[in-house]
Amino acid sequence: MDLIDKGILSDLLENCRITYEEMSRKHGISANAVKKRVQKLEDSGVIHRYSIRLSLAMLDAQFLLGLIRTDGSQDEETFVNRIGESPSIVAAAAYSDGHYALLAEYVSTVELMELGSHLRTLDGVEEVELHTLVSSRGTKKDLSNQQLMILYHLREDPRMSIVDLARETGMTARRVRRLVTELVEGDSIRFTANLELAEAGSIPFLARVGWNEKKADYRDVLGWLMGKYPDSLWEWYISVSEPVIFCLFTAEDLNEMNSKAREIRQQDFVDRVKVIVSSYHDGFGGPRSRRLDEMIQKVIK
16 A cells, blocks of 8 residues: 555545545545545455444543453454453454453443453453543534434445435435535544455554653644654554553554654653554444444334
8 A cells, every 4th residue: 555545545534425536636646546546445355344333422422442461361353252242342453462452432430330340350351451532522413314314324335325325215316415414514423434454465553652741742742653654553542541642553564563663662752662463353333333223223113
């Protein structure tokens, strides 16, 4: 992948309904060239699928990242699935040296307590960390029956064309376009892409970057990371409880991974960097996805 591919994927992560024409203007290539690149990324498996979910505000939910250290005796795929048995889990991944990471959502302190208990009582678990994250919450608003009907069809294909949506719903194309625009711009629904970064021939790894708050704040640290690694930094999660950013990177090989970790560690505002390599991951939907399904089912019955 090159920087244009990275830019296209970043666009689709932000809003998977973005048009080829919009991406064409952003990246300075033709719409047809953008379409071919997207199709190649889909065919290779880098774009695993597209999905939609409610904003955090729609559930009054909080987003968190968890880290689990085990004794290393677990089958990785089985253990990831055990993590996913909690209804709070959105995604979980196995990393090197018996480490696991997870993303979860919770609404109440009771749900948070139950999640922690579930994770700590899994066989072989030695330590669990839970970090509530700085997150974009979106907005909370009521969705009309027509909007929910649109979402019913978009659940299967979030990039479905306006023409196809009009045919499926029996609405006019003009009305469908207005409803979709309201959903995309309303900030209560997120349209995104799910990626399989390893399918690009890269090594995904998670870097835990701790910084000195007397020398920098999270905006300084994140700005430096984004500027230094525009082609290999994919996601970042900022802890609320301590000065730590969890960064999802890709590297072509272990030498490049170690080089990145060393470069980050050498910055005077960085206190520590720990790196773990991804080996397996899976998604589990989570509370926002299930709640959206419930809302849609009430309309289509």
